[in-house]
Amino acid sequence: MGSDEERTQLARRVEKGVLGVFANERATFLDLMDEQSVLISAGSKVFHGRESYEVWPLNPPGVAASNVVFSSPYTAQPDEAIVIGTYLLRGPCIQGVVNQRVTVNLRRMDGNWKITLAHFSNEWPQYMPAGAADATEPGAARRLQLRSEGGLVFVDPEEIVYAESAGKRSVVHLTDRTVTVGTLLGELFEALPDQFVRVGRFYVVNVRFVQGVGRDGIVFSGGDTIPVPERRIKEIQLEIASAVTRNFG
Structure with missing residues (x-):
């Protein structure tokens, strides 16, 4: 443009x-x-x-x-x-x-x-379901317990923007920091709520932070982007849109 x-x-x-x-x-x-x-x-x-x-x-x-x-x-x-x-x-x-x-x-x-x-x-x-407001109270949200090189870290899934595979580890990008944990990406994905979508072998994204999907990849609200195979753009667009609809109306 x-x-x-x-x-x-x-x-x-x-x-x-x-x-x-x-x-x-x-x-x-x-x-x-x-x-x-x-x-x-x-x-x-x-x-x-x-x-x-x-x-x-x-x-x-x-x-x-x-x-x-x-x-x-x-x-x-x-x-x-x-x-x-x-x-x-x-x-x-x-x-x-x-x-x-x-x-x-x-x-x-x-x-x-x-x-x-x-x-x-x-x-x-x-449009949060009844009772969801209680989960916003301090300590009420379900936190993940993950192991990093420095010891255990506790992560609120709502603060995860996306995660990427790094061999036998995962790099978790949060709203305020990035942590590397000794958990396979597939195992991490299984522990996350429904608002997360697996994008190929290497990424898991929180649809709450996705602003768009195009030939340049997935664009997040903070400005980060991750690559997407061009042949899968339409498929990933629909997967993310479906997850947004299921979770956020």
């Missing part, structure tokens, strides 16, 4: 398209889709291609978005971009207020930006 103006135009176009979905003005959003686009709604409905979404019934009237914030596109490659938006939804068909997030992965093909994956999700803090 080139100039700041081009970035701004793409972000505005995505924002207009997303907000148009709720106002039943889908033309801009549909223009960003083609037969390869995948859309996952906040209700876990998966659409494959523009036509499958185009025939889906319109939203009930009266849905409005507020507190709208869309990011400038993240571009790891010149022909790929990720735009993330957050907003509040209100309407006669909505109980209370829904805090929603959309992650839109795009690729420029023949000079036109097209959606590869758009994932709408309800922000998980407002």
Whole structure:
């Protein structure tokens, strides 16, 4: 992607398209889709291609978005971009207020930006199951006991961004530090909750921190990236999107 103006135009176009979905003005959003686009709604409905979404019934009237914030596109490659938006939804068909997030992965093909994956999700803090709030109390979360060269370390799975294989050890990347533990990656994965996805032989990722998946790899909210085989991009996108839907609405 080139100039700041081009970035701004793409972000505005995505924002207009997303907000148009709720106002039943889908033309801009549909223009960003083609037969390869995948859309996952906040209700876990998966659409494959523009036509499958185009025939889906319109939203009930009266849905409005507020507190709208869309990011400038993240571009790891010149022909790929990720735009993330957050907003509040209100309407006669909505109980209370829904805090929603959309992650839109795009690729420029023949000079036109097209959606590869758009994932709408309800922000998980407002959709925790009953009793989950108790787990946020100090010491309530289940911590993993892992052995490192310096002795035992206790790790909260919620703080793991991703882990990678290092032979017979695993390197665990947390939100505030990195630790190397004497545990095989497969064994570590088995001990982690459902929000973690195994990506090939060498990585396990916490979908809570994933911002996008493209030809440049998996992009995390902190800016780190890990590689993904190009032939598996679509498969991994769907696996991660499915895990996000299962765990965070």
